[in-house]
Amino acid sequence: MLDLRPRILAVGTANPPDRYSQADLLARFKVDDPKIVSLFSSSHILSRHLYLPPGRPEGGPEPESQADLLRKHRRGALEVAPKAVAACLDQVGLRPADIDYLCCITSTGWLTPGLTAILMKELGFREDCSRVDIVGMGCNAGLNGLNPVASWAMANPGKNALMVCIEICSAAYVFDGSMRTAIVNSLFGDGVAAVLVRASERDERSFAPKILGFDSHIITEAIDAMRFDWDEAEGKYSFFLDRDIPYVVGANAEKPIGRLLARFGLRRRHISHWIVHSGGKKVVDAIKYNVGLTDHDVRHTHSVLRDYGNLSSGSFLFSLSRLLAEGRVRRGDYGVLMTMGPGSTIETALVRW
């Protein structure tokens, strides 16, 4: 039987050139508040790629206005996204001109025209390429985007859909010495991930995961747990993370996963691969003990967090890329993709190789 479900044919990733350890950051900005020093040293992050302003002799970064941050977002996106797109398309021998549908996702800057238009101009996509920009949905947005991308691919067999998660989190930094901003500044990193999705009989024999379905979950009682606020004093958007997020997410994680697996008559033991968003150490712990995952199940989630920090919407695609590179996946294996973010939201998808 002809199977025309969409497949993830390639994943490409890229990051800004400069990489910093947590200690580098404390030294660069001469941070000596013991609570912030301890936050940076206890985190499970070894390094992150970031666009950082120079430090001032008296400590702290050279000031950046909201306008500077918006420019940084655009500049960073234009430097990193083309590399991730090329890394993705090279794997399947395609060029931007072969893409029929482009979806860009970001929560770290506001642009009109959006990132899809900017990439069209810079990278040589065709003028009749369809586009959509998903802006402001946060860390879960990669799966909120993959859902319509997969639907588009299924409705347009043989056509190439490209999704690009572009997060320049250092364009959303506020440095005011508070714990609120220190938590955000210690966690997020910059990076771009691109995936090519296509539903085509050409790919029937390819070893690429088919996207079987999605399940969403929103916890509206916790709508304020992760959010951008306008900081009057700083004149910037400032991200806020509630300390109870891990527990809210953990307590609800079983719901979408249970529904998703039940729809396909599967049990958790049938899932060989878990691709979980690298939200932070505590939220990953909460998922481990609520969904019943082992450290081995979340090894890529941990290692992506360690090497890049939280890359927001693209994080889970960095983990997927590591899973594919590892060479352990076998034909017929099932995988669950899972992202968490503002709303509070848990998004899940089921794939099969």
Place this chain on the structure above:
Amino acid sequence: MYETLKFDEQGDIATIRLGRPRINVKQIRELERVCDHLEDVSTAKVVVLRGHSLGIDFLDFDPKAGMDIHGFNKWEKLVSRFENLDKVTVALVDGPAVGGGFQLTLVCDQRICVPGASFQLNEVPLGFLPGMATFRLAKYVGLGHAKRIVMTGAVIGADEARRLGLVDMVTDDLDAALAATIASFGPMHTVAFSLARRLLNESYGTQIEDALGNFLAAQHRAISQTAFLDTLRAEQKKS
């Protein structure tokens, strides 16, 4: 239904009786089917593994064919599934528990045996390894005793097994001991029980910082269950 074992379920108790002297491929498949049932369908709260076993059946191996590690992996996956069932598991040993038989008892939550029972990991003297007993045994008996048991293949009698902490009770009356053991667990709060077991099983291989994060995640799950809310209401009524 099963050829190599007997399985029955009465009320809260599911019982598996091993029905052949050695563990063969067929018995492993049937134990997997039992695990499917226990995980997917069964509402039992206690699983009893009853009988004795002389370990792996060498008739399953063809010395002329190449040796295959995947069967051992299948075995370990089965043992690990058994270890993580969301039910109390009790081993009732009524004879020798050798090799894989001994390994299965090590993943149960409680072990009870008759005075004539014995425990032996005879694999190393036979030229192979006693599965992941190399990982689990020392947690019960300490490294010194574990080395002796694994490396010499010593036969451990019931009394010595009791002294070493390998079994929890030695008795002629397994049924009475089982009833007492089940009663000792009190009301079984599946979630708290499974989480406690997981944290204990992980306790020898985790850094304290990681263990603390794991504990907090598990504790939040436990206190979010209705069982804990019921406890709170009952305790507050008392005072």
